[in-house]
Amino acid sequence: MRRLRGLALGVVALVALSGIQARGQCTGDCNGDGEVTIDEVVQAVRILLQEEQRSACPTADADGNGNVTIDEVVRAVRAVLEGCPGPVVYYDRDDRRRTNPFPDDFWLVADPQQTTGVRLDIAPPVATADVNGIFRILLREVNRLDGFSPIAHFVIELSDAPDLSSLPLTPAESLAHEASIGLFDLTAGSPTFGARVPFRVLVRNEQNVLGIRSHSLLIFPSVSLTPGGRYGFVVSSRLRAANGERFRPSQFFRRVLGTEQGTDSDAVRKVRALSREVLAAVATREPNTAAGAVLAVRLSVRSMESVASDLRAIKEQVLAAPPPPFEIVSVTPERSPDSPVAAIVRGVWEAPDWRDGLYFARGPDGKPRQVKTNRVPFVLALPKASLQGPVPLTMYQHGNPGSAEREVPIEARDYLAGAGFAVAGFTDNLNREVSAGAASSEEAITRQVTAVFFALVQDRKIPDYWVQLNAEQLAFIRLLQSLGSLDLLPAGAPDGVPELDTQLPLTYVGISQGANYAPGLLPYAPEIAAAALVVGGARLTETLIHQRPDDFVLLLGQVFPNMTPADVWVAMSLFQHGFDRQDEHNHARFVYREPFEVAGTRKKASVLLTEGLNDSLVPNHATEALAWLFDLPHLRPVQRAVPFLIPVDGPLQGNIDPLTTAGFFQFVPTGIADVPPTPGCAALHPSIGSEGHYCAQDAREAREQRIEFLRSALNHGAPRIVVPIAP
Known part of the structure; x- marks a missing residue:
């Protein structure tokens, strides 16, 4: 017994000198907390020496025969030194x-x-x-x-x-x-x-x-x-x-x-x-x-000042230059007497391009340098109200895949023209340069992903499509401001009265990708008084993973077969790191949290951000994270709690400053357990009303909230965000 005591205490001393602890449920884990400690080994030794009962540490008896042996003590010691087989x-x-x-x-x-x-x-x-x-x-x-x-x-x-x-x-x-x-x-x-x-x-x-x-x-x-x-x-x-x-x-x-x-x-x-x-x-x-x-x-975490530097420099260049030239190509009167649209105007403008190939050209000072202009089509929908006199103008940015040629007339006919707004927009560069003519949405997205991937592999950097689009938007605002003398109606016999009142505040509507672009525009565009952002969020990799989580390991594995799935997810995170300067989500901090002066003012647009629950295309998490970075309150009734947003009662007006209003609101599609749908979503076709991405765009309540927000911005004061549904 004395020899046994000496051997047992010797291994305990060895463990004590090692200073190492192992975690895991195995021999000697007396309390089952996943950790084998020196004290527990001592307890096993005391059972071995019959100084304590087996019940003091049942796991010391690994084979369950009722006795603790020196071999089992050694196994407990090994667990301390080496750990146990099991999940790590x-x-x-x-x-x-x-x-x-x-x-x-x-x-x-x-x-x-x-x-x-x-x-x-x-x-x-x-x-x-x-x-x-x-x-x-x-x-x-x-x-x-x-x-x-x-x-x-x-x-x-x-x-x-x-x-x-x-x-x-x-x-x-x-x-x-x-x-x-x-x-x-x-x-x-x-x-x-x-x-x-x-x-x-x-x-x-x-x-x-x-x-x-x-x-x-x-x-x-x-x-x-x-x-x-x-x-x-x-x-x-x-x-x-x-x-x-x-x-x-x-x-x-x-x-x-x-x-x-x-x-x-x-x-x-x-x-x-x-x-x-x-x-x-x-x-x-x-x-x-x-x-x-x-x-x-x-x-x-990295610094973020440099994220804003390119667009701040481009804004200065845009303001220093004359408005972009444009020409009107056609004016097509509406055929339906019930349409709120008077005519669809199509034109071409000279959009500045700061890229040399796919990437920004830079001057000796490192700032983006304009290289050329591109002839880019634009669409302007004039409401019937413009036949009676000048009307306010809304800048519209479409989703992806999509085009201004298709969506501007639709949005105008559906609700914006009926509210008295002219609507103008142009197609973004990915859809006009990369996926134009695609036979389906699937083909369009495939073309875009392929173009970005091969440019990344060949040039070892991500093409500047997104930041170039924001730069084009800044130039397009200059174009819109120059349209105050435009006289096109009645079609073929203009009456000498301009259709657009460019002295009224400019507003913005972005849907999906158009809403994604907005945080990259608004810090640099004090000309925009109010921006309605519908189902946007950006965070590109989070959105891509949300949309097609099973594709990345499969598709990248065909090119890089030795990448483990975990390698693929690390690579996707690295991609986001490289994309951060273009991810418009990151620019949202410069709207209300860290505003800087542009064109002699720190004034920023009022913002209404909306989401549809269970959006399958833009993750609610990204939209809600965008709301946080904008510093938006969550307007009641809260349909699904967001723990990092502050709920407030509405209506909202002047809650950011005396001239600025901002808020976040949720709409509910059909089919969500324990959450009643927004009535306007339930009234839509099931294929639309059951999808959060479309419900928040097309529900009657969502459009009414948007219109009230945009109309109230025309008074040169703080816009108003109403509660469109009953609590």
Whole structure:
């Protein structure tokens, strides 16, 4: 017995000197908390020595024969030193093939030339040529950034499929105290230091074309992370696998959690310092979450001033130049006596182009330089009210796929002309340059995705289609302002009275992609008094993943077969990082949160943003995140609570400043359990009324709310946002 006691105490001493703890439900896990500690090994030894009953730690008796043997004590010790077989959260920065978790400040280096003083320096994975190659392409632009994207998704890879009930899948659940995973504010001086930041989770369990399976968590921040801010992402042992076992730290992260050893790699030392900072901050509010962490990564967010620099420079150039030339091609009177439209006018304007090929040309000062003009068609729908005198003008931007040629007349006939508005718009460059003539929406989108993908592969950067479109919109506003003397009616015999009153405030209506473009326009366009944005949100990769989540692993796998599914999701996040400067969502902060002066004023447009619940094309999460970044209140009645928006009673008027109104409102399609549909949605054809994307566009209440908002903007005061449905 004395010899046995000496052997048992010797292995306990070895464990104590190692300073390492293992998590997992296995031999010696006395309390079943997923962690084997030195104290539990001591307890197993005491049972072995018959100093305690087996009931004190039943799991020490691994074979269940009623006795604890020295072999079982050794197994408990091995569990402390090496961990147990079971589900783990992957993390190993010594493995140069692994691309996740992402993002991670492990890849941050000092760079005094950057605004934040740091820069990304992400090494491409040491992998097969296809995987290494696509990451090199994506990292060319990303490694110039001074931090990570404020809106791109995170990627966490698990060894096993998770138990969904142990995950906080929604923004509301992500804010729950001690939820199994959490995003925490680590920004020094922040009033929310140590607090949770909301997000939504998408769980992906899938195989690549070679049969390699990944279990990935895609985490989409619900609010744009603070530029220059710092955050921590933590997974705790409360996360369980589908078989009920708790997730454990990887071998690498187990070393990180342990005491410093002379054999620690540089990666272990660096991650230890980062993770300790994260866990110390989390412990100020959630000590149990910090103590039970099986993953902790830190991330620093990029600065955003440069995102606005191109369009600010272009706005100055547009204002310094004369209005773009144009010509009228045709004036076609409406045939139907019941139509509120008098005529459809088609013309061509000289749209400035700042691109050399697919990318902005730049002068010696680095600012975009106009290279040429393009003859671009535009459409103007004149209401019958313009036969009696000049009318107000609304700028309209269509969805994708779509065209002004088709949509401007439809929107005018459906409701805008009847409210007395002329409607003008032009087709965006993706639809006129890339997918014009496509036989179907599917073909149009395929052409656009293919064009962007091949340009990215060939040139190692994303084409400037989106920012060029915003630049064209700024020039189009100048064109619209020059139409005050336009006299076209009656068709063929103008009466000498202009149809448009360009002294009245200009308004904007954007539908879907047209609403996506608006945040990239409004900070630079004080000429627009009110903008109605319907089912928009941008966040391009989040929207693409929402629309077709199963396509990316399959389609990219055909070109890059050795990419694991988790690699694909990291690559998509890197794409968003490279796209951030063009993603109009990021520009929304410059409307009310961080406005700057344009044309001698800081005045910005009033904004009405609306969504339809369960939108299958634009994720509600992206629209709601846009509402947050705009700093919009959530107008009651709230149809589905958004935990990061503040509900308010309506109507709204002058809630931003004495001349500016802004708000967010929800409409409800048919078929949503426990939420009554908006009556106007229920009255639509089932194919439209059951889809949130279309319900919010076409419901009678939605159009009435829009019209009241636009009409009230014409009084040169704060527009009015009404409550269009009964509480």
